[in-house]
Amino acid sequence: MASGDLTRGRLGMTGIRSSEIAGVHGRRIWDSRGRPTVEAEVELRSGLLGRSIAPAGASTGSGEAVDRRDGPRDATAAFAGFDVTGAVGAVNGEISAALAGMDVADQTAIDATLVELDGTRDRSRLGGNAMIATSMAVAHAAAAAEDVPLWRHLCGSENGALPLPEIQIFGGGAHAGRRLDVQDFMCIAVGAETFGQALDWTAEVYRAAGELLADAGRLAGIADEGGWWPSFDDNEEALHWLIRAIERAGLEPGEQMAVSLDIAASEFGSNGRYTLACEGRALDTGEMIEKLEGWIARFPIVSIEDPLAEDDLQGLRTFTERVGHAVQVIGDDALVTNAKLVREAAAAGACNAVLVKPNQAGTLSETRAAFDAAAAADWGAVISARSGESEDVTVVHLAVGWGAKQLKVGSFARSERMAKWNEGLRIAESLPGGGELPPRASFPWGRR
Numbered sequence: 001m002a003s004g005d006l007t008r009g010r011l012g013m014t015g016i017r018s019s020e021i022a023g024v025h026g027r028r029i030w031d032s033r034g035r036p037t038v039e040a041e042v043e044l045r046s047g048l049l050g051r052s053i054a055p056a057g058a059s060t061g062s063g064e065a066v067d068r069r070d071g072p073r074d075a076t077a078a079f080a081g082f083d084v085t086g087a088v089g090a091v092n093g094e095i096s097a098a099l100a101g102m103d104v105a106d107q108t109a110i111d112a113t114l115v116e117l118d119g120t121r122d123r124s125r126l127g128g129n130a131m132i133a134t135s136m137a138v139a140h141a142a143a144a145a146e147d148v149p150l151w152r153h154l155c156g157s158e159n160g161a162l163p164l165p166e167i168q169i170f171g172g173g174a175h176a177g178r179r180l181d182v183q184d185f186m187c188i189a190v191g192a193e194t195f196g197q198a199l200d201w202t203a204e205v206y207r208a209a210g211e212l213l214a215d216a217g218r219l220a221g222i223a224d225e226g227g228w229w230p231s232f233d234d235n236e237e238a239l240h241w242l243i244r245a246i247e248r249a250g251l252e253p254g255e256q257m258a259v260s261l262d263i264a265a266s267e268f269g270s271n272g273r274y275t276l277a278c279e280g281r282a283l284d285t286g287e288m289i290e291k292l293e294g295w296i297a298r299f300p301i302v303s304i305e306d307p308l309a310e311d312d313l314q315g316l317r318t319f320t321e322r323v324g325h326a327v328q329v330i331g332d333d334a335l336v337t338n339a340k341l342v343r344e345a346a347a348a349g350a351c352n353a354v355l356v357k358p359n360q361a362g363t364l365s366e367t368r369a370a371f372d373a374a375a376a377a378d379w380g381a382v383i384s385a386r387s388g389e390s391e392d393v394t395v396v397h398l399a400v401g402w403g404a405k406q407l408k409v410g411s412f413a414r415s416e417r418m419a420k421w422n423e424g425l426r427i428a429e430s431l432p433g434g435g436e437l438p439p440r441a442s443f444p445w446g447r448r
């Protein structure tokens with residue numbers, strides 16, 4: 001079985017394919033941080049099955065679907081309270097009973113059933129982890145029933161296309177002991193023609209960055225998403241080193257390889273005040289915007305995620321007004337993969353793209369609704385994994401099947417990340433355009 005192939009099920013004794021759900025089996029497995037997580041297997045009457053694993057965030061938005069954890073959250077509890085026996089029990093009990101007999105092809109009805117069964121706004125009763133693992137496993141089982149890969153099941157009659165990767169080189173924020181305030185220093189291969197070429201270039205930048213840091217005695221380790229964990233003195237230094245790494249890889253900064261940032265500002269800012277710990281000072285919203293504008297003027301930055309905190313909608317609006325014509329402004333914590341919030345932000349002119357994380361929404365149908373709301377607003381959409389991940393590659397299939405133009409899954413190291421990039425390479429071989437990427441002009445930076 002290929003590492004990324006989670007859809008192969010068993011044929012029943014009779015060999016009959018039926019899309020009726022027999023039941024859902026949940027089990028506790030382990031994520032990339034060594035924490036418990038939920039795996040769900042949707043089994044069909046035919047014996048075919050679909051399997052998926054819930055990811056987990058560390059820098060979460062307050063409006064996200066919440067994971068159900070056993071608790072209590074203290075260091076002396078088993079697994080520091082992160083165990084998921086309650087969530088797994090919900091999959092094996094209530095969820096399995098509610099979904100048994102339903103048609104696996106009807107994702108909308110199944111997701112509505114999950115939402116109704118949970119009955120809470122934040123998905124805390126069944127657990128966002130139990131719900132998303134089940135919802136994604138349903139999609140895998142539906143693809144297995146059709147005997148097609150998940151991306152093909154999702155794109156129906158249209159041809160799928162590979163997304164442009166956004167790949168972390170340095171990790172900071174909540175993913176690296178807050179050594180840097182900014183969470184992700186990433187690369188986007190804006191000049192690459194194919195998905196494979198984008199990965200080739202990024203591999204060279206990642207390697208060059210590691211060598212540069214090691215030579216200078218600045219390498220402190222590997223951050224949660226696989227990026228280098230540097231010991232820099234301030235956030236801007238990381239930008240200088242990133243440009244150096246791009247050049248050392250033989251690429252032209254801006255033209256071939258551009259920079260993108262996830263500031264994850266909710267982690268260090270609220271009420272219009274941003275405390276930059278590694279720079280030893282606090283900024284107000286206006287100063288924060290000026291600082292980011294200064295970076296945009298001096299470095300080839302094409303995309304900035306969560307430049308301001310989730311409670312600073314006016315700040316997001318001002319920032320988007322000032323730079324949104326040339327730079328992609330992505331909302332993650334403020335929009336939490338919620339269609340209504342995307343529509344409201346678009347109407348207000350706050351952000352021009354959304355980060356799409358299925359476990360923020362809780363079900364695939366709601367994830368798709370947020371994606372569609374972005375398309376309706378002529379926004380960009382970046383399908384994204386979480387900092388706590390696994391071998392599950394569902395997000396890659398969503399990006400291809402839905403025709404999302406961008407994909408973010410962390411860095412270019414460690415198998416929970418590489419499983420996704422490698423799945424993209426496999427899918428590319430089946431697409432009519434191979435791994436051809438969307439044209440540059442279709443991105444905001446292409447109109448610069």
Ligand code: PGA
Pocket residue numbers: 056057058059060262264332355384385386387388
């Ligand atoms: P998280 O980080 O998965 O820890 O929330 C990813 C992001 O902020 O984009």
Ligand code: ZN
Pocket residue numbers: 262264305306332333355
């Ligand atoms: Zn983010």
